[in-house]
Amino acid sequence: MSVRHIVVFRLGSLGDAVVSLPCWHQIRERFPDARRTLLTNMSISAKAAGVPAVLGGGGFIDDFVEYPIGVRSAGSLWTLASQLRALRADMLVYMAEPRGLASVYRDWAFFRLCGFQTIVGLPWRDDDRNNRVDPATGLEELESLRLARQMAGLGPIDLSRPGAWDLCLSDAEMAVGTQATAVFGETPFIAINMGGKDKEKDWGQANWERLIAELGAAIPGAGLLAVGAPSDSARALALRPHWPGPLVDACGVLSVRECAAALEHARIFIGHDSGPMHLAASRGLPCIGLFGDFNRPAKWHPYGSAHRILHRMDGLAQISTTEVLEAATSLWHRAAIAA
Structure with a gap:
């Protein structure tokens, strides 16, 4: 399948952007010629930079569309849906934080309304939505590892490989x-x-x-x-x-x-x-x-x-x-x- 334009749904701030870096490298390597649009919230705090501030200068994204957190009015959702439909993107990558199954169904219905036929990363299984717990230690799985599992539709993501955490900083x-x-x-x-x-x-x-x-x-x-x-x-x-x-x-x-x-x-x-x-x-x-x-x-x-x-x-x-x-x-x- 030829993929010309990808929309990536990733909310949060600085830490959320950094832990997703290996997934962004996978997207860029899997679809090197595709245009990449980030669908994200604006910074949620003056003390925390948003995702675009982290990824914007490294060649990970070409542009972004604001996702209004907490706004559920029909008018605002219709406006957002119209924006996304106008992109005529081939694929949505659902790189969302853990959320309940009802929220996943809601998001799936919304993004299908926006015209996305191919959606990668929807966590239908409990295992994909939740951090695994080590029965011996009681420790929860790192969020970066859970996210890599959720993105398995993009192929295996190895967090330990060289370059997986590279921000691709410019000389300037x-x-x-x-x-x-x-x-x-x-x-x-x-x-x-x-x-x-x-x-x-x-x-x-x-x-x-x-x-x-x-x-x-x-x-x-x-x-x-x-x-x-x-x-x-x-x-x-x-x-x-x-x-x-x-x-x-x-x-x-x-x-x-x-x-x-x-x-x-x-x-x-x-x-x-x-x-x-x-x-x-x-x-x-x-x-x-x-x-x-x-x-x-x-x-x-x-x-x-x-x-x-x-x-x-x-x-x-x-x-x-x-x-x-x-x-x-x-x-x-x-x-x-x-x-």
């Missing part, structure tokens, strides 16, 4: 990232993110200040790069009295893709359960992820075995600075040996 984006961290020179540095769109995932400013002071003593001379949204900048600057080495506040200064380029030069990453953590993991950084009871382990953990995840279902506040310090120094020295 790489140059901006390099310039943002130029103050460090040859000094190795730690990247951190203290923000996120959900308050329940915030470890707290006092914990961060204690950690940074102890890290500065444990790893003297290292640099510190803070990344995040503009609203995270004040918190980052408040760390300056506690950090003895050079500190760069890049919160709100860099685009998502420029931030990824800057992270490329870091030695380790420490952060909340948030999009920047997944962004750092996609660049190959060993990550220390701080998780509370917002999600069960290990659904939203970053992909890869190099990370140290501190996940406390009795609450994020139960993670001590000592635990994080030990994890950070261990990863730091391991990364130094590998460098």
